[in-house]
Amino acid sequence: MSTRDVAQIIQSINTSDGAGVKLLRSIGQRQHVRLDPFLMLDEFGSFDANDYIAGFPPHPHRGFETVTYMLEGHMLHEDHMGNKGHLRGGDVQWMTAAHGIIHSEMPQQQSGRMHGFQLWINLPAREKMKPASYRDIPAAKIPLVSLNNGATAKIIAGLFVNNQQHIQGPVQGLATQALYIDVTLPKGETFTQPIPHAHNAFVYLYEGEVSIGEPSSPTKVSTHCAALLGQGDHVTVGANDNARFLLLAAQPLNEPVVQYGPFVMNTREEIDQAILDYQTGKLVQAKAQAFSE
Ligand code: FE2
Helix, strand or coil: CCCEEEEEEEECCEEEECCCCEECCCCCCCCCCCCEEEEEEEEEEEEECCHHHEEEEEEEECCCEEEEEEEEEEEEEECCCCEEEEEECCEEEEECCCCCEEEEEEECCCCCCEEEEEEECCHHHHHHCCCCCEEEEEHHHHEEEEEECCEEEEEEECCCECCCCEEEEEEECCCCCCCEEEEEECCEEEEEECCCCCCCEEEEECCCCCECCCCCCCECCCCCCCEEEEECCEEEEECCCCCCEEEEEEECCCCCCCCCCCEEECHHHHHHHHHHHHHHCCCCCCCCCCCCC
């Protein structure tokens, strides 16, 4: 058994996206600040409607997956396939853009707190041009595990293993075998989870402070930081304060990544094709009534 140490800490930066939604971006803040296959992680969180009210009007994606996880608030997703989904506290939307999607994500509240995450996960070359698909996962379908030490874990994707418990999240069958867990850990307690050797992993802390790694020489990680983990077969997180964090892990693709905004492909030529397809209305395979490019 070897514990993964912290290899690198990425402090979030303030940025904005969509029509001016304020965000904290860790993974993906620059094109080379990534952890294969994770391309980007944004945290959006504000009590001030001016920070989120403009939302994300219709925009395209090709070549990867976007995962929106709401902690608080209410957003409405609509896409060119006619999918429409309300996202409220605890809900997840797992969208596989693949060949192409045009969608919008708009706040359905005028006030109050909006808090959540958007994660981008890359697709392997063989899946980049498969048909787009979309999964709405209501909070009630996401297993919530209560541990003996008062910790809780929501299993969004992948296999959670703790003592004798093996709990599979609702999102399965991904090429990257992604693990996506949301953990609440009381001060002074420890959380451990096995992670396959070959997988890349990181912890994103959104509340409190934790120490990660070998208990004799852990690394402190503070709020709004992504801690990229080194080699090993499990992660150990100790809470220095009441803490909340995401644990993400996946099989790396080890393929070239060429990104142009919302298009992520393997070559420059494929990006040129994506831009041309978007300009000529061929990015998406079936158009919906409500949307136009
Ligand atoms: Fe989007």
